[in-house]
Amino acid sequence: MPILRQWAERHPDKTAALVAFSDQAITYGELDRRANAVTQLLIWMGLAAGDGIAIMLDNDPTYFELIWGARRHGIYYTPVSTHLKPEEAAYIVRDSGAKLFFVAARFADAVQALLADNPHRCTVYALGGALDGSFDYAAELARFDRLIEIPDGPVGKDFFYSSGTTGRPKGIKQPLFANLRQAQASGDWVRDNFGFAEDTVYLSPAPLYHGAPLRFTMRTLESGGTAVIMRKFVPEQALATIEHYRITHSQWVPTMFFRLLALPDEIRARYDLSSHRCAIHAAAPCPLELKERMIDWWGPIVWEYYAGSERNGATCISTADWLTHRGSVGRACVGTIHILDEAQNELGPGEIGDVYFDGPQFVYHNDPEKTARSRTAKGWSTIGDVGYLDEDGYLHLTDRRSHMIISGGVNIYPAEIENHLALHPDVADVAVFGIPNAEYGEEVKAVVQLREPSKASSALAADLMAFCRDDLSHVKCPRSIDFEAELPRQENGKLFKHVLKQRYLQPA
DSSP states (O other), X not given: OOHHHHHHHHOTTSEXXXXXXXXXXXXXXXXXXHHHHHHHHHHXXXXXXXXXXXXXXXXXXXXXXXXXXXXXXXXXXXXXXXTSOHHHHHHHHHHHTOSEEEEEGGGHHHHHHHHHTOTTOOEEEEESSOOTTOEEHHHHHXXXXXXXXXXXXXXXXXXXXXXXXXXXXXXEEOOOBSSHHHHHHTTHHXXXXXXXXXXXXXXXXXXXXXXXXXXXXXXXXHTTOEEEEOSXXXXXXXXHHHHHXXXXXXXXXXXXXXXXXXXXXXXXXXXXXXXXXXXXXXXXXXXXXXXXXXXXXXXXXXXXXXXXXXXXXXXXXXXXXHHHSTTOOBEEEESOEEEEOTTOOBOOTTOOEEEEEOSOOOEETTOHHHHHHTBOTTOOBOOSEEEEEOTTSOEEEEEEGGGOEEETTEEEOHXXXXXXXXXXXXXXXXXXXXXXXXXXXXXXXXXXXXXXXXXXXXXXXXXXXXXXHTTSOGGGXXXXXXXXXXXXXXXXXXXXXXXXXXXXXXXX
8 A cells, every 4th residue: 555545544534734824724634535636636637657748837736636646646746946047947848748737837938938839749737827728727627526545556646857067957767666664664774764654743944846845745644744844944934943843854955054053043042943853954064163063053864965966876974973973974774885086996995086876766858978988887976976984984065076176286175165165254155166267267156145245355265364374274275255245156055156156257
């Protein structure tokens, strides 16, 4: 019996998912019935296992009925960012080959961009209002008002697209789960390490179109818990949500930690966080001091994990282990880690190289060359990160290979410089990258977002460069520093360095 049906029969009136401080909520009984109706709609529309749908919604419990319905019929589901331009959203829907597009009515421009060039004849279902060229989702779903039994078969899976930091975003696709047991087992590492269970009340403050928020809310539902989602991350409201809903588990990115810690002490002390027993963070590097301050505030409940949308492997680390292996992202909990040099020879402890896993396989959709570049002859795969294993097998990430600066033949990893500059009391955020240098090929450039933008000056830039020289090798220190009011980050904490770097690409 499918796991959702089991929970629906065990506690049909228990809230499965809700939007914090709103009237949007769905019980397990309702979710099972509506997901079953979605499956019937997919069958009626002629979709077969291996076909795909796309979803462009705000944070809404409807996400979950669509996904559970797709999973039950072996359908790939592609979340589309609500912040994309209409043409960008339409590109992802077309490139994914989605046969159905479920979209909130407020994204009418994306629908029109899709319909203007729609060779795949993708059918559009609008939620929350009528759109030209679309069907009304609520009316269509209402036609399937009784439960039916769905034959067992392959189980659907997410089909995410990369952030598109260079060129068009790429789809990341894995084989479907062969059966329900395999699908359920894929979440064992989350349940085993973070303690997801029937009593879990999980807070997701980030958009569901990102990989981690969607996957972890689904793990919550697979475990019989309750997923609490925020429409948008607001620091004090996040604390109020933990108190009000007695949140047990949550997930964050470092920029959220920074904004939480920026709250006045009296506001941070105002809320009862005693129910909170597991705060998970990932998606972007977390400066050591920032994490230490969160541990000081929340206690030894802070967990970190490392994984990519490719899902080729994962690591995780508890507070206790992090304090004895500072800066590590943990030991492997999915797959085995291999650190390889450029000739793909395996390196020993402490030696920096490319991070590979021998875990689950994936492909970059419509890009066999990129897929091939991510593989070794043994089939191990990388998502482009660089790092090393310590003597105890804990992984330490150095940076992305694509971010590496080569200056005078020396390899420089920006993350180390960024983490150091982040310790300066005037710095709110920082990006470090290479820019052209006639003599050395590249030189180190830093762009800084200040806590108080009015402080920006050549004198402060000089102070920050001196701050680096106190503790970093001179080759790693920025040759110049510029200031920006705000750095271009996504809600998941990832920094669009290419947006900044483009300004400096003219030869010196």
